[in-house]
Amino acid sequence: MPAIQAPLLAIEGLRVRVGDREVLSGVDLMIAEGETHVLLGPNGSGKTTLLNTILGMPGYEVLGGDIRFRGASILRLSIDERARLGIGIAFQRPPAVRGVRLRQVMVAAAGGELADDDVSRISDELELDTMLDRDVNMGFSGGEAKRSEMGQLLAQKPALSLFDEPESGVDLDNIAVVGGAIQHLLRGASASDPRRGGLIITHTGHILKYVTADVGHVLYEGTIACKGNPLDLIGDITRQGYEKCVECATCRQ
Amino acid sequence: MQTVETQIAVENASPTTLERLAEIQRLAEAAAEKPAALGPDVDVSAFRTVSEQQHIESLESLDKQVRETVLMSGFTADESERSASYFQMDRTPIYERVAEAFGGAIEIMGTEDALRRYPDEMAEKWWWRAVAPDKDKYTALVALHQTEGYFIRVKAGQKVEKPIQACLFISESNVSQNLHNVIVVEDGAEANVITGCNISHGVKEGLHAGISEFYVGKNASLTFTMVHNWDKEFSVRPRTAVVVDDDGVYINNYVLLRPVRSIQAFPVARLEGVRSRAVFNTIVTGLEDSVIDLGTETQLIGEGSRSEAIARTVSRDHSVVYSRGRLIAKTNNCKAHLDCRGIVQSENSTQWAIPDLASEGAPGAELSHEAAISPIAAEEVYYLMSRGVPKDEAVSMITRGFLNLEIPGLPPALRARIDDAIAEASRESM
Numbered sequence: 001m002p003a004i005q006a007p008l009l010a011i012e013g014l015r016v017r018v019g020d021r022e023v024l025s026g027v028d029l030m031i032a033e034g035e036t037h038v039l040l041g042p043n044g045s046g047k048t049t050l051l052n053t054i055l056g057m058p059g060y061e062v063l064g065g066d067i068r069f070r071g072a073s074i075l076r077l078s079i080d081e082r083a084r085l086g087i088g089i090a091f092q093r094p095p096a097v098r099g100v101r102l103r104q105v106m107v108a109a110a111g112g113e114l115a116d117d118d119v120s121r122i123s124d125e126l127e128l129d130t131m132l133d134r135d136v137n138m139g140f141s142g143g144e145a146k147r148s149e150m151g152q153l154l155a156q157k158p159a160l161s162l163f164d165e166p167e168s169g170v171d172l173d174n175i176a177v178v179g180g181a182i183q184h185l186l187r188g189a190s191a192s193d194p195r196r197g198g199l200i201i202t203h204t205g206h207i208l209k210y211v212t213a214d215v216g217h218v219l220y221e222g223t224i225a226c227k228g229n230p231l232d233l234i235g236d237i238t239r240q241g242y243e244k245c246v247e248c249a250t251c252r253q
Numbered sequence: 254m255q256t257v258e259t260q261i262a263v264e265n266a267s268p269t270t271l272e273r274l275a276e277i278q279r280l281a282e283a284a285a286e287k288p289a290a291l292g293p294d295v296d297v298s299a300f301r302t303v304s305e306q307q308h309i310e311s312l313e314s315l316d317k318q319v320r321e322t323v324l325m326s327g328f329t330a331d332e333s334e335r336s337a338s339y340f341q342m343d344r345t346p347i348y349e350r351v352a353e354a355f356g357g358a359i360e361i362m363g364t365e366d367a368l369r370r371y372p373d374e375m376a377e378k379w380w381w382r383a384v385a386p387d388k389d390k391y392t393a394l395v396a397l398h399q400t401e402g403y404f405i406r407v408k409a410g411q412k413v414e415k416p417i418q419a420c421l422f423i424s425e426s427n428v429s430q431n432l433h434n435v436i437v438v439e440d441g442a443e444a445n446v447i448t449g450c451n452i453s454h455g456v457k458e459g460l461h462a463g464i465s466e467f468y469v470g471k472n473a474s475l476t477f478t479m480v481h482n483w484d485k486e487f488s489v490r491p492r493t494a495v496v497v498d499d500d501g502v503y504i505n506n507y508v509l510l511r512p513v514r515s516i517q518a519f520p521v522a523r524l525e526g527v528r529s530r531a532v533f534n535t536i537v538t539g540l541e542d543s544v545i546d547l548g549t550e551t552q553l554i555g556e557g558s559r560s561e562a563i564a565r566t567v568s569r570d571h572s573v574v575y576s577r578g579r580l581i582a583k584t585n586n587c588k589a590h591l592d593c594r595g596i597v598q599s600e601n602s603t604q605w606a607i608p609d610l611a612s613e614g615a616p617g618a619e620l621s622h623e624a625a626i627s628p629i630a631a632e633e634v635y636y637l638m639s640r641g642v643p644k645d646e647a648v649s650m651i652t653r654g655f656l657n658l659e660i661p662g663l664p665p666a667l668r669a670r671i672d673d674a675i676a677e678a679s680r681e682s683m
Contacts, residue, residue: 055639057635058631058635078643078644079635079638079639080638080639080641080642080643080644080647083639083640083641084641088639088640089639091639095630095632095633096633097633097636097637097651097654098654098655099651099653099654099656100637100650100651100654104650105637105640108637108640108642108650109640111641152640156640156641
């Protein structure tokens, strides 16, 4: 390992416009290899905008700052180039694609080849059996959609995974399954498995019952207002709300 | 011996049959100039009829290029996976064979031969009984200047798993092939028929007019798959009607993935039997300057009849595609659904989706349709890209998925060929 290793993800001074509104006005966020971070923030604070900008989705115009992945800027790369570099996402509300099956997308996510054994293993873990040969997200329930997203990520095994509200619209049983898979993906299923980076958007923190997170961030009015222990932050927010939380001593430092 | 002036010399026929054949002749003569209700008009006088060809002893003796061409429509010279084969080159059924194992189960021959062998049965039950000879100038053309076609009969109770294959091939330019096909699946029988219509490389202008009359008996089932491989100077006017008896099932799969000058067809399934059922699956790509006007009509006549018609169309270049679907309920207890979806991929291409539902005095009939013409959604493309799939491959994957209907009864080799052709069409769309 080199003495000085570039962080997995380094976001510096990122300013992003969506339509005619500047949604992110100077975001700094750094995730080292193997770390799991949590992104908190009220509705409309720019959390999904941040994820979509990392992915390279059209419509998110970068006005300033940079996003570097393992030291190199990715701003000029297309969505698929970023994915192949090692950035993956579990969408909150993925679109249905008629005629394209979940199994096909998993194979594509794995780079075009995925052994049947691997498909079975992922399918068993996430109970995807009845969904593999259905059109992806077509008529999937909330829980099925989340499990399908996780299945695709487990097939892709990206170095950095983004999760957009993995627990929203999902019952407790499904949260446990999805949470277990996130933990397994990020922390490694076995000792030989590397730890991978993760950034999780959560409102409730329920997912943290299953996933060990290292750092929490509060995105407030387009900037990171606070950084700290994720469980402490969620506790503060639950007690006092976001407005009070970002005024506290830690955040003002 | 009594003779009547018909195109096909029929001996040993009853007076009723001869009278009927003469009537068909008269009706056709009166309709010789009658334009079709739909589709661009074709000047049928511009073509001579196709020529006679030599019989062959084995499909392996077909020219290599011919064999490769017909493979595209699922016709294979390797007959081990087929129960029976019929190959017509231009005017002549050059090869007809039933595999030994199915000797007692299947009859296969040219329709002129069938008419000579079974004149009374043909005339009474099947010959121009489902399609009217005076429907338009194309039916009249076939009635007056018929150039064979296949007769396939699957005997009662015979379940023929291996497909029966038929190929209608045109090797000449500036000709019309005027076919009359008859398929009879007797009570309790099951058959899977794959038909390919093909033309030689380099064939220019021409017309393919084809009458198809299919009869599905009680508790019988017919899966009929047709793959069309035409070229941009060819006009095609099929006229198809299918009659389904009690508890019978008719499944129609149609695939058009190559350019054509114009094709117009509106096959009709008449569900006369109680609990009879029809399924239509249609996959069409409109390419170059093709004018494609395809529909399916189901008449729900028998109590408890059901039908489903699914069409997927992708159009490009300067093509014009009409996707029609018609459901006509004539009985109270029936149910049918239409689903036609199209993607227009060129600013110079036009698509029409025309669903058409009627309940004729059937207050309890349930008819429904979904018709949509819309582009590939950008968010679906981005979704696949976010899994690492490059944009062009993502579009191709979605187009392929869109066209890739679950078609039952397709032999794997034909499925693979259709997949290849769809993949090719999807790639070209980038």
